[in-house]
Amino acid sequence: MNTVATLNPQARRNLGVLFTAGLLFWSSLASLLPTLPPYIKSIGAADDLLGVVMGSFAVGLLIVRPSLGRMADTRGRKGVLLLGISVAAIAPVCHLLTQSIPVLILVRMFHGVSIAAFTTAYSSLVVDLAPPHKRGELIGYMSLVNPIGMAVGPAMGGFLQAWQGFAPVFFLASGIGMMSLVCASQVTPPPLQPQPPIEQHGDQRFWRLLLSDRIRIPTMTMLLVGIAFGAIATFVPLYIAEAQVNLNAGLFYTAAAITSFATRFLAGKASDRYGRGRFITLGLLCYGVSMLVLWQARTAQGFLIAGLIEGIGGGTFLPIMIALVADRCQPHERGRIFGLFIGGFDLGIAIAGPLLGSVAKSIGYRGLYGVASGVAFAALLIFITLSSKSVSHSVKFALGYGKDPYAIPRDSPITQVG
Template sequence: MKVFWQLEAPQRRSLLILFAAGLFFWSSMGSLLPTLPAYVSDVGGTPQQVGIVMGSFAIGLLVFRPWLGRMVDQRSRKLVLLIGAVVAAIAPLCYLFVKSIPLLIAIRIFHGISIAAWTTAYNALVVDISPISYRGELIGYMSLVTPIGIAIGPAVGGLLQGAFGYQPLFLFAGGLGMLAFLGGNQIHEPKIEHKPDTSLQSSTQQNSRKFWEILVSPPLLVPSLVLLLVGLAFGALSTFVPLFIRETKVDFNAGWFYTSAAISSFSSRLFIGRASDRYGRGLFITASICFYGVAMLLLSYANSPNSFLLAGILEGAGSGTLLPMMIALISDRSSPQERGRVFAVCISGFDLGIAIAGGVLGSVVQYFGYRGIFTISTGLILLALIIFMAISNKNLANSWLFAWGKAPDIYALNYAELEKHAQK
């Protein structure tokens, strides 16, 4: 944590306010994780409809994230952050008045804009403020808002819904979104020079790249593919774990699954950021994918509170390591002038996975059951691991060494500075 005191006072203040606002935002999101699938089911939704409603959240992410990414680069990081907070405040209130499946789908699509805006702007602001040599460490610390919020939100949301019903739950989620807006409005946004260095033709070309040019570029294609496959598994978790627990009749509150995952995620983020600045991102991405795979496999056999709890802990360790490391990796491979677009493109892989998971895997339930969903998810995670270890760098040999922390990232724009810092 000493790295915070090495920053200038305005930078430190902005990061602390940003952290607090992020905590409110993710608590709002988390409060609906164990409760909204049950709400959709209680208003008459079938398992497939529950999957479609929950997965439609990602449609808002997919449709709006590229546009919001351009806005982050061309207009303002802070403006996009506030858009995310406003949507997070309004959407939960809409659930109060809706019991129709088509309208719930529409609201979930709208709600998805919140994460598309918030995560793109939040990550760009953190990277802008962070010195390159300590980028991984600060990203790790600042990403703690997600597991803390996802730990607090489901626990409080589940208790509110159980004790008082859905109305106080949705009011609580909307109020947290408004607090995120008030906090985000106090952040000082650092100025970014948007004019490319005309002495570097490659920089000029990068700054003018379009969505598909960014996506198919070798440095960014593999992170997008890995996030797509992990997104499918995460979509299965966020949509079907509460219903799976209910079906097994295990005496276990689904909120505690997400809380245990969040605590595990929090613990891993305390250490991996700083370590990745020294040992590289590859080793920790490989480990995180392995944790995810074991969690999915364990869920496919879970039949007791302890097995669900252990699966949550392993999933939390995987997500707590993978997402910050992917953000750091993408940051290493992108320039400040196109960082918003790059985040939007690569993280859209994760969004697409969530969107596909709800509808596609929901239709699988009737044939293979919930256990079958998590068995399929295990295979998807294994595929992500193979892709990362084989083509994450310039050739198979470099990719293999990078994936095990034995070689630096050749695609990193700040390759020399990262290597120098790692040798200290």
């Protein structure tokens, strides 16, 4: 944490307020994780329809990501941040206003706008405030809001649901969102970087960014991880219930958050020194192994071990992948590129709901996690072989023995091993 102490007072204050807002934001979203699947089932949704309802959250993300990325670059990060948190404060109580599945799908899509706006603006603000040579370390610290929120939120939501039923959990999520909004309003963002002339055809600009070598493979990898994460976020509570295991589903997410928290403290700083590749590879490997453990889980201990391993995967992969993409983009395009890149993760979650819901209906929840493990290992294979300009260089980079050829040069380059 010495890096934070070296920042100027204004940057430290901004990061502190931003961290608090982020912690509350993720606690609000995560409090619904153990509650939403059984709530949706309680109003008559079968497994495949449950997947559609849950996946519609990511559809909302995908629709607004590109425009929110442009808005963050041209009009400022703070407005986008406040928009996302406002939706997070409003959407939870909207779930209680209907028992119609089609209307609930629209509510979930609206809720998806919250994470699209928040993650784009939050990531961009953190990178704006971070010294380039300490970028991975600060992203690691600031990304702790996710595992802490994922530890606190599901435990609160799960126990409150068991004690008082569904409605208080939705009111809790909205209340926490309001607290996050108050904190975020205190952020003073740095000045926007001047924009170079932008092509007249925005769609061409979009596809040129998406298909560029520096962004394509990170986005594809995020898409596959998003599918695996969708299996975790949507079906674990129902899988635990089907397996008749005596375990509060919220504790699975808490276990994952604990290891994710511990991992982020170490991985970000280490990636600044030794490069990003080996840590992304480790994270992807852990995702695959966690799905395999879930596939075979039959006891509370088995589910908790899977959660612990998944937390290591998320705590290593996600912040280091953000740092990798930050290395590869200019300040004036961060919002758009983060919108595209994180949009791959959103698309994966959107696909996971209906796709894996159909798999669960055909072969059960256990078989679903066998399929999810194959998806996670496919992401690992793609990153190892395609992350750089050739297969041989990709393998070296993925194992930590080669530099990233797409990284934009900076004053203090990453020290590589080998």
